[in-house]
Structure formats: structure tokens, C-alpha cells
Amino acid sequence: MAAKRRTGIWLIGSKGGVAITTIVGLVALKKGLVTSTGLVSQLPEFADLDLVSWDDFVIGGHEIRGLPLCQEAYRVTTEMRAASREVIDQCRDELERIEARIRPGTTWNVGPTISGLADLDLPRGETPRQIVDRLQNDLRHFQQNEKLDHLIVVNVASTEPPLRLADSPASCLPTTWAELEPHLKSADCPLPASSLYAIAALDMGSSYINFTPSLGAAPAAIDELARLRGGRHAGCDGKTGETLLKSVLAPMFAARNLQVMSWVSHNIFGNMDGRVLDDPANKRAKLESKDRLLGEILGYKPQTHISIEFIESLGDWKTAWDHIHFAGFLGTPMTFQFIWQGCDSVLAAPLVIDLIRFTELARHRGQTGLLKFLASFFKSPLGVAEHSFVHQFQMLQQWLSEADSAKGSE
Numbered sequence: 001m002a003a004k005r006r007t008g009i010w011l012i013g014s015k016g017g018v019a020i021t022t023i024v025g026l027v028a029l030k031k032g033l034v035t036s037t038g039l040v041s042q043l044p045e046f047a048d049l050d051l052v053s054w055d056d057f058v059i060g061g062h063e064i065r066g067l068p069l070c071q072e073a074y075r076v077t078t079e080m081r082a083a084s085r086e087v088i089d090q091c092r093d094e095l096e097r098i099e100a101r102i103r104p105g106t107t108w109n110v111g112p113t114i115s116g117l118a119d120l121d122l123p124r125g126e127t128p129r130q131i132v133d134r135l136q137n138d139l140r141h142f143q144q145n146e147k148l149d150h151l152i153v154v155n156v157a158s159t160e161p162p163l164r165l166a167d168s169p170a171s172c173l174p175t176t177w178a179e180l181e182p183h184l185k186s187a188d189c190p191l192p193a194s195s196l197y198a199i200a201a202l203d204m205g206s207s208y209i210n211f212t213p214s215l216g217a218a219p220a221a222i223d224e225l226a227r228l229r230g231g232r233h234a235g236c237d238g239k240t241g242e243t244l245l246k247s248v249l250a251p252m253f254a255a256r257n258l259q260v261m262s263w264v265s266h267n268i269f270g271n272m273d274g275r276v277l278d279d280p281a282n283k284r285a286k287l288e289s290k291d292r293l294l295g296e297i298l299g300y301k302p303q304t305h306i307s308i309e310f311i312e313s314l315g316d317w318k319t320a321w322d323h324i325h326f327a328g329f330l331g332t333p334m335t336f337q338f339i340w341q342g343c344d345s346v347l348a349a350p351l352v353i354d355l356i357r358f359t360e361l362a363r364h365r366g367q368t369g370l371l372k373f374l375a376s377f378f379k380s381p382l383g384v385a386e387h388s389f390v391h392q393f394q395m396l397q398q399w400l401s402e403a404d405s406a407k408g409s410e
Contacts, residue, residue, distance in 0.1 A: 007052050007360050008148040010139060012197050013157030014061025014102050017080065017271050017316055018211070020072050021349035022156070023059055023098060024083055027091040030054040034087065038350035041357045046400060050364065051357045058146045060101030062135065062197070064118035069099040080271075080316040082346045103138040106131045109192040111161040113279040117272075128196055129184040135200035143206075150363050152356050153201035153208045155235075156348075158273060160192045160214040161281035162288065173219050177228060180221035191215070198222055202231040207359050210235025211352060213289040218382055227369040232362055234355065234371040237289040237379040239389075240347040242267060242320035242340050247389035249324075249336075250297040259327040262303040263294060268311045269318035269344060278310040289380045293387035318344045351377050358400075373399035 009026075011019040028034040036042035041051055070088075073095055077085045088095075104122050107115040108131055123134065143151050173190070174180045183189045184199075191199075194214035201208040202217065202225050210216030210233070217223060217233040226233050239247065242265060253260050277283045287306050295301040320340040327333055355377055362371050375381035376392035386392055 005052050005056060005149045005360065005364065006058065006147060007056050007356070008142055008146055008151040009057055009059045009356055010142065010151060010153045010201075011059065011061035012105065012153065012155040012194075014063045015065055015067060015069060015072050016156060016158070017076075017273070017345040018156040018348045018352065019061065020069075020076055021080075021082055021345040022352045023069075023095065024073055024076060024088065024091055025349050026054060026057055026059065026353060027094045028083070028087050030057075030094075031090060033090060034083075038346075040351070040354045040396075045397070049400060050361065052360050057356075058101075058142075058148065059098045060103070060138075060142045060146075061098075062105035062138065063102050064105050064107055064114075064120055064122065066120045069102065070095050076345075080343060080345060082316065082343050101142060105157075106135070106193045106196060108196055109160070109190065110158075111279065111281055113276050113282055114158050114160065117158070117276075127185055127187060128189045128191060131196050132184060132200045132203070135197060136204060139200060139204060139206065150360055151201070151204070151206040152359055153197060153206060154352055154356065155194050155197060155208070155210045155212050155214065155216055156352065157194070157212060157214070158276040159212050159282050159285050160194055161279075162213075162285040163190060163192065163215050173221065175220040175224075177221045177225040180219070191219075195219065195222060198233065199225065202226040202233060203229055205229045205231045207231060207363060208233040208235075209352075209355050209359060211238040211348070211355070213237040213285040213380065223370055223382075230368050232359065232368050232371055233382075234359065234374045235378060235380075235382055237286075238348050238351055239377060239379045240344065240351065241318060241342055242322065243290050243293065243379045244389065245322070245338065245340060247293055247297070247387055247392070250294055251388040251390065253324075253326060254298050260294070260298055260302040260324060261327055261333070262305075262323075262325045264304070264323045265290070265306045265320060266322075267306070267308045267318065267320045268314060269316070270310060270312040270314035271316040271344060273344070274308075274310040274314075275312075277308050283308055292380055296385060296387045316344050316346075318342060358396075361400075 104120045194216040198208045198217040324336040375384040
């Protein structure tokens, strides 16, 4: 029996490809228009969990672009080929209601490429403290209007440039919330928008999921804020395609004692994320996230090369080609190659829904702070050194088994 707990989903970047696909998917699931293929939380082994159902979700969000939500949803059918027009037609009324709940976001420290996408009349001259207060007002209004039991903020916005504290020695981040909070009043505060959204949510005792490589709730002081206020968070950077395969294949090479000498990865795609990642500063954050796990899994660092190229004609359809050069017995060199092709947002959206459902269950079970058991969903899971997908998924299974046992003992 599914739970009945009214849960708010607040999407940062609510008119981007991943957000649109998540929204359409949730509405279509609620109306019984699509199956649950791709949803981990719908696996048979999790069928008895006390997870919230599609009817219990209410959606809102922050956005820096003013284009109509329905218009973007129809673009999904033409450019992304991710849903039929008939499905969008049947979801249109609900999409218009969601549109009314979307509020202007912020472009604080997101870099010129993302700032250049903003076409809304965003407030000017705000300090980070004032931005957080404004974002929280939007979240509280949503929570009160919709009579929510729980609010989950999910960052699916474009990738911000990485924070480079070495470029500004005076901006080193404090490690406690008491020390970090006063910096929000300063115009020199180095925190990016993703972290301000995280602070806004966690300071209210809500939940925050960072599906991007952006900084988000990664700083120790923000993690402490989550624990102080009884909130919870997880991230970062959703693991949807090529890196997912790396986390499955690399343990195979390690287990067979085959030496990976080099691993070259080429990625091409043409959606909004690809356009933003065409900026070298934004791309750097993504490359760092994608390149981290091989050394952790193998125990040594092979030569690696990762490229991400914006090819506009491909739209949301991503192609990744990997070339693995490895040595076997007698030092014999061999090669393994694979090509991964998929619709980026369609791969990501069900994971966003899974993360929301499992995070809500964690809140229902009284868990606060960093949700490490969700590591299998992320390229760079916070607080987790294990990068083997199989072992990460076992962490999820173990936690959910414990949750199910707790339910049985009530």
C-alpha cells in the first residue's frame, strides 16, 4: 500500500529538459498514460516499501527563463522525441497549473553563459542573504498553499563553473554554519546559486537533491546546516549514461586483474546542457565529475581523456564513444570499445523521481543529514568513496531493507 503523504517537488531549472521530462513523466504516471519502465523505485524487490504515490506529488519551481511550460513540453515531442504529442495534450491542464507555481530564480555566481540565458526581470542588487530570504518566501508560500507534509528541492539547472577558492584567498569557505552564515550578507560571497538554493531549502528543514555537478550542499557548513535544522540532502551529478557504464565495467577489469592503460571518452550532444558546457569554465566542472571514479575503482590512475562537444543537430540525444586499452596476461595489449546512445533527459528523469521517493521515505523514517545510501544515482556521491555501481546499489538495497524491516516492526 502506497503512502499518503503530500509531497512538494520544487525543481530548480524547472523549464529545462530534465525538469520538463520529469514533470511530464509524473503527470503521465498520475494519469496512467505511461508505464513505470526506468524507475528503480518500481522494481519488484521494492514493491512493499512505504513510498509516496504519484497522486501525492505537487510540483513547483524556480526558473530564470520566461518561456511557457507547455511550449517547452511540446518541444519535447518534436526535438527530443521523448513523448508523444497525445500524452502532452492530455497533461496540458496540469502543466498550466504547474506553470502558475514557478517563480523567478537567481543567477548569483553562475557564470556569464548561464546568466546570458536569463530573460526574466530578476531582482537586482540583492545580497546572497536577500536572495535566500526571497527563495525561502517562495518555498514557504508553496508549502503553505499546497498543505505539504514535506518539501524536496531538486537542482536540475545548468552546470555552474566550479568554485575556485585559490583564485581568491580571502574567500576560503568556513567549515561551520555559524561561520559561513555572516558571509551571505557580503557582495563578495563566493557561493554560487546552487548553494543558495540548498541553504534556502535546508534552513527550513526541507530536503535538497543536487542532480548537477554544481557545488550545491557539498560545503561542510551547509551539510552541518542540514543536520542542525533536521533537513537532508544528496548529490552530486546524476549518473545516467557513459559514467554509469564505467562504474559497471571498471570493477570487471579490477576483478580480473587486467591493467587499464588508457580510457578515452568522447561525448557529443546538442541540448541546453550541451550549449552551456560548450563554455570551458562550465565544462570543467562536468569533466572533473566524470573523470573521478576510474582511479578510485582501479586503485591506480590510467591515462584518461574525456571530451564533451556541443553538436546542435543532435538535440537531447547523446552519443558517447569509449576506447579502453588494457593489458592482459604476458603483457598482451587488447582493446574494448562501446558506443552509448540515448536520450539524455529520458535517462535522467526517472532517476530524479526515484531520488524524490527515496528521500521522502528517509524523511518519513526520521533520517537527517547526508543520504549516503543514494550513491548509486550519482557520478560524485558526497561522502562515499565507493564507486562500483554494484556495491553502491547494494548500499541502497541494504538501507531499503532496513526501512522495510522498521515498517514491519511498527
